Amino acid sequence: xxxxxxxxxxxxxxxxxxxxxxxxxxxxxxxxxxxxxxxxxxxxxxxxxxxxxxxxxxxxxxxxxxxxxxxxxxxxxxxxxxxxxxxxxxxxxxxxxxxxxxxxxxxxxxxxxxxxxxxxxxxxxxxxxxxxxxxxxxxxxxxxxxxxxxxxxxxxxxxxxxxxxxxxxxxxxxxxxxxxxxxxxxxxxxxxxxxxxxxxxxxxxxxxxxxxxxxxxxxxxxxxxxxxxxxxxxxxxxxxxxxxxxxxxxxxxxxxxxxxxxxxxxxxxxxxxxxxxxxxxxxxxxxxxxxxxxxxxxxxxxxxxxxxxxxxxxxxxxxxxxxxxxxxxxxxxxxxxxxxxxxxxxxxxxxxxxxxxxxxxxxxxxxxxxxxxxxxxxxxxxxxxxxxxxxxxxxxxxxxxxxxxxxxxxxxxxxxxxxxxxxxxxxxxxxxxxxxxxxxxxxxxxxxxxxxxxxxxxxxxxxxxxxxxxxxxxxxxxxxxxxxxxxxxxxxxxxxxxxxxxxxxxxxxxxxxxxxxxxxxxxxxxxxxxxxxxxxxxxxxxxxxxxxxxxxxx
Numbered sequence: 001x002x003x004x005x006x007x008x009x010x011x012x013x014x015x016x017x018x019x020x021x022x023x024x025x026x027x028x029x030x031x032x033x034x035x036x037x038x039x040x041x042x043x044x045x046x047x048x049x050x051x052x053x054x055x056x057x058x059x060x061x062x063x064x065x066x067x068x069x070x071x072x073x074x075x076x077x078x079x080x081x082x083x084x085x086x087x088x089x090x091x092x093x094x095x096x097x098x099x100x101x102x103x104x105x106x107x108x109x110x111x112x113x114x115x116x117x118x119x120x121x122x123x124x125x126x127x128x129x130x131x132x133x134x135x136x137x138x139x140x141x142x143x144x145x146x147x148x149x150x151x152x153x154x155x156x157x158x159x160x161x162x163x164x165x166x167x168x169x170x171x172x173x174x175x176x177x178x179x180x181x182x183x184x185x186x187x188x189x190x191x192x193x194x195x196x197x198x199x200x201x202x203x204x205x206x207x208x209x210x211x212x213x214x215x216x217x218x219x220x221x222x223x224x225x226x227x228x229x230x231x232x233x234x235x236x237x238x239x240x241x242x243x244x245x246x247x248x249x250x251x252x253x254x255x256x257x258x259x260x261x262x263x264x265x266x267x268x269x270x271x272x273x274x275x276x277x278x279x280x281x282x283x284x285x286x287x288x289x290x291x292x293x294x295x296x297x298x299x300x301x302x303x304x305x306x307x308x309x310x311x312x313x314x315x316x317x318x319x320x321x322x323x324x325x326x327x328x329x330x331x332x333x334x335x336x337x338x339x340x341x342x343x344x345x346x347x348x349x350x351x352x353x354x355x356x357x358x359x360x361x362x363x364x365x366x367x368x369x370x371x372x373x374x375x376x377x378x379x380x381x382x383x384x385x386x387x388x389x390x391x392x393x394x395x396x397x398x399x400x401x402x403x404x405x406x407x408x409x410x411x412x413x414x415x416x417x418x419x420x421x422x423x424x425x426x427x428x429x430x431x432x433x434x435x436x437x438x439x440x441x442x443x444x445x446x447x448x449x450x451x452x453x454x455x456x457x458x459x460x461x462x463x464x465x466x467x468x469x470x471x472x473x474x475x476x477x478x479x480x481x482x483x484x485x486x487x488x489x490x491x492x493x494x495x496x497x498x499x500x501x502x503x504x505x506x507x508x509x510x511x512x513x514x515x516x517x518x519x520x521x522x523x524x525x526x527x528x529x530x531x532x533x534x535x536x537x538x539x540x541x542x543x544x545x546x547x548x549x550x551x552x553x554x
Contacts, residue, residue: 003302003324003325003326004298004302004326006324006326006327007298007302007324007325007326007327007329007330008326010248010252010326010327010330011294011326011330013252014252014255014256014259014330017256018256018259018260018263021260021264022263022264022267022283023267025260025261025264025267026264026265026266026267026268026270026271026279027267027268027271028176029144029176029261029264029265029267029268030267030268030271030272032171032172032175032176033148033163033168033171033172033268033272034272035171036054038053038167039174039175041174042167042170042171042174045170045174046166046167046170049166051164051166051167052164053164053166053167053170054164054167055164056161056162056163056164057161057162057163057164057165058160058161058162058501059149059160059162059497059498059500059501060501061165062149062162062163062165062497063493063494063497063498065165065166065169066142066145066146066165066490066493066497067490069138069142069165069169070109070110070139070142070489070490073105073109073135073138073139074105074106074109074486075105076131077104077105077108077109077131077132077135078101078102078105080126080127080130080131081095081096081100081101081104081105081127081131082095082096082098082101083095084096084123084124084126084127087124087126087127088126089124089125089126089197090124090125090126090127091124091125091199091200091214092124092200093121093122093123093124096117096122096123099475099478099479100116100117100473100478102478102479102482103116103477103478103479103481103482104116104117104132106482106483106485106486107232107464107482107485108131108132108135108136108139108230108232109135109139110139110462110485110486110488110489110490111139111140111142111143111228111229111230111339111371111372111374111462111489112231112339112341112458112459112462112463112464112485112488112489113136113225113230113231113232113341113464114232114341114458114459114464114466114472114481114485115232115233115236115464115466116472116473116477116478116481117473118236119232119233119234119235119236120213120214120216120234120235120236121236125197125216125217128216128217128221128234129216129217129220129221132221132232133217133220133221133224136221136224136225136228136230136232137173137177137178137181137224137228138169138173139228139230140172140177140224140227140228140229140230140371140372140373141168141169141170141172141173141176141177141228142169142373143371143372143373143374144168144172144176144261144265144372144373145165145168145169145172145373146373146374146377146493146496146497147265147373147374147376147377148163148168148268148272148373149162149163149165149168149496149497149500150376150377150380150496150497150499150500151268151269151272151273151376151380152272152500152504153499153500153501153502153503153504154273154380154400154401154403154503155272155273155274155401156504157504157506157507157508158505158506158507159504159505160501160504160505161504162497162500162501162504176261177224177227177228180223180227180257180261181220181223181224181227182223184222184223184226184227184253184257185219185220185222185223187250187253188219188222188223188245188250188253189219191245191246191247191249191250191253192242192246192247192250193218193219193222193243193244193245193246193250194215194216194218194219194243195217195218195219195220196215196216196217197215197216197217198214198215198216199214199215200212200213200214201213201214201215213243216234218234218235218243218244221234222234222239222244222245222254223257225340225342226254226257226258226340226342227257227258227260227261227372228372229258229261229262229338229339229340229370229371229372229374229375230340230341230342230464231335231339231340231341231342231343231463231464231465232341232342232464233342238342238343238344239251239254239331239342239343239344240320240343240344240345240346242322245344247322248322248323248324248327251322251323251327251331251344252327254331254342254344255327255330255331255334258334258335258338258340258342259334259338259369261372262286262338262369262370262371262372262375262376263283263286263287263369265369265372265373265375265376266279266280266282266283266286266369266376267279267283269282269376269380270282273401275401275519277519278401278518278519280519281518281519281520281523281524281527282376282379282380282383284521284524285368285379285524285527285528285531286367286368286369286370286375286379287368287369288368288524288528289337289364289367289368289528289531290333290334290337290368290369293333293337293357293360293361293368294329294330294333294334296357297329297330297332297333297354297357298325298326298329300350300351300353300354300357300551301325301328301329301350301351301354302325302326317349318345318346318347318348318349318350318468319345319346319349320344320345323344323345327344328344328345329354331343331344331345332344332345332347332350332354332357332358333357333358333361335463335465336357336358336359336361336362336366336463336465337361337362337364337366337367337368337369337370338366338369338370338371338375339366339370339371339372339374339375339461339462339463339464340371340463340464340465341458341463341464341465342465343465343466346468347454347465347466347467347468348447348450348451348467348468348469349468351551352446352447352547352548352549352550352551352552352553353547353548353551355450355454355467355547355550355551356450356543356546356547356548356550356551358454358465359450359453359454359457359543359546359547360535360539360543362457362458362461362463363421363424363457363461363535363538363539363543364531364532364535365378365382365417365420365461365531365535366378366461366462366463367379367382367531371462374462377496378492381413381416381417381496381499382417382527382530382531382534383400383518383527384400384405384409384410384413384499385410385413385414385417385530385534386523386526386527386530387399387400387405387516387518388405388410388413389526389530390516390523390526391405391516394514394516396514398516399509399511399515399516400518401518402508402509402510402511403503403506403508403509404506404509408502409499409502409503412495412496412498412499412502413495413499415495416492416495416496416499417534419487419488419491419492419495420460420461420488420492421538421539423456423460423484423487423488424453424456424457424460424461424484424539424542425539425542427456427459427460427480427481427484428452428453428456428542430480431452431456431476431477431480432449432452434476436474436476437452437474437476437477440470440471440472440474440476440477441469441470442469442470442471443469445550446545446546446547446549446550446553447469447546447550449545449546450467450546450547450550451467451469451470452470453542453543453546454466454467454470455467455470455472455477455481456480456481456484459481459482459484459485459488460484460485460487460488461488462485462488462489
């Protein structure tokens with residue numbers, strides 16, 4: 001079987017699996033967030049944190065809950081890392097340095113999971129399992145909660161109430177993420193992923209010395225790493241490591257895990273707004289971009305010129321022979337079009353244009369299908385922008401799902417789409433202009449610029465994957481990427497929740513003959529075009545200096 005055919009067959013199997021899970025998972029999540037009943041374990045949690053799950057919140061109160069909970073998470077994880085040397089199960093590792101502890105705390109709480117450390121050489125069992133894995137659950141639950149609040153803004157009328165943040169947080173964790181992670185962890189263990197709390201042990205003799213590995217609760221952390229679109233690996237090699245993903249099947253299964261909730265949330269959206277067709281329109285937009293990027297990636301990685309590429313069946317540099325070019329291309333596109341950041345190959349070793357595709361995927365805003373929750377609310381913001389553009393073209397007040405998109409709403413949407421590019425471009429420019437950050441670049445020229453651009457794109461978009469080749473464990477990068485991650489996560493949420501509150505206060509307007517049908521293919525095409533044009537106008541100069549220049553020169 002040719003490598004190209006193998007890649008296509010894996011893609012078809014993945015699509016089939018996602019299609020089978022779409023309806024039951026999407027409907028189940030809609031029931032979770034629409035129910036007025038509380039499980040007994042949830043009542044215990046509410047009592048423990050002192051929250052009343054039946055109290056409806058307006059958007060400022062909902063936002064305060066998000067920010068307060070996340071601030072406590074950053075502080076807790078920072079302290080846990082600083083005390084690691086005094087904790088049991090630390091495997092003898094010392095406390096994490098202050099700048100790296102801040103970076104890691106900001107990273108995992110913001111659902112970014114950027115890592116400037118070697119996991120197997122820095123973090124003990126308590127920090128990995130009691131700190132990082134816990135944040136994998138709750139940071140993903142926060143993203144879904146904010147998305148659900150925005151959906152309620154579209155579905156409710158003449159009220160500013162968006163639900164209860166604490167109820168949404170707990171339900172997302174207990175009823176969705178935990179059960180899925182248990183099942184996924186069992187599958188990964190069956191595939192050969194490790195799950196233990198063993199210490200450091202030597203493996204074989206190599207050139208007069210031994211290679212050392214430590215065990216860990218890898219399968220369980222790997223499960224929520226993908227399901228929550230987190231991406232932080234137990235080992236530095238991430239999902240390219242055989243302890244995390246031992247077989248081609250486990251690799252494809254992990255891709256399925258990182259896509260299943262973001263895609264299924266479009267079904268949840270359709271259910272909650274009372275129109276499944278609206279959910280299908282958003283799904284079609286996400287799927288069109290995702291499949292288009294996979295086709296481009298496979299083309300760049302399979303069709304590269306040169307005898308070495310032809311003999312290997314594609315650009316195999318930086319890719320696992322267990323997975324090959326096809327599966328690595330699918331993984332790379334899926335992880336950068338979501339906010340996952342997990343890798344089964346090293347994007348710096350992709351062809352120039354292939355590396356550019358991974359950067360562009362993040363720069364789109366990771367909305368195809370995006371992260372757990374963040375992908376849906378990011379796509380809905382772009383839908384608001386697209387409706388506004390259409391309204392300008394025909395000269396009438398734009399409407400979406402029966403809500404008018406006026407001056408206030410479009411200001412919130414515009415602020416949302418401007419925050420992340422500003423963070424990426426300003427920090428990239430500063431790093432290139434100052435003398436010290438440049439010393440961390442392994443490569444010069446266009447590829448070196450791509451390393452810096454990728455790092456800040458990954459951080460500000462809460463992706464977390466690295467281009468490789470950049471020494472990010474410096475005070476400059478730990479501090480600035482940490483700031484970019486926090487601002488890139490929580491500033492957009494301010495405008496998402498403000499928009500939700502504004503929409504919820506409106507009275508629905510009836511559809512007329514002049515209303516744009518947002519469930520039709522025409523709107524899907526408009527939405528795809530708006531996303532690509534806005535991103536292209538924003539990032540094209542930076543892309544031209546990096547991956548485009550490298551790709552055209554090769």
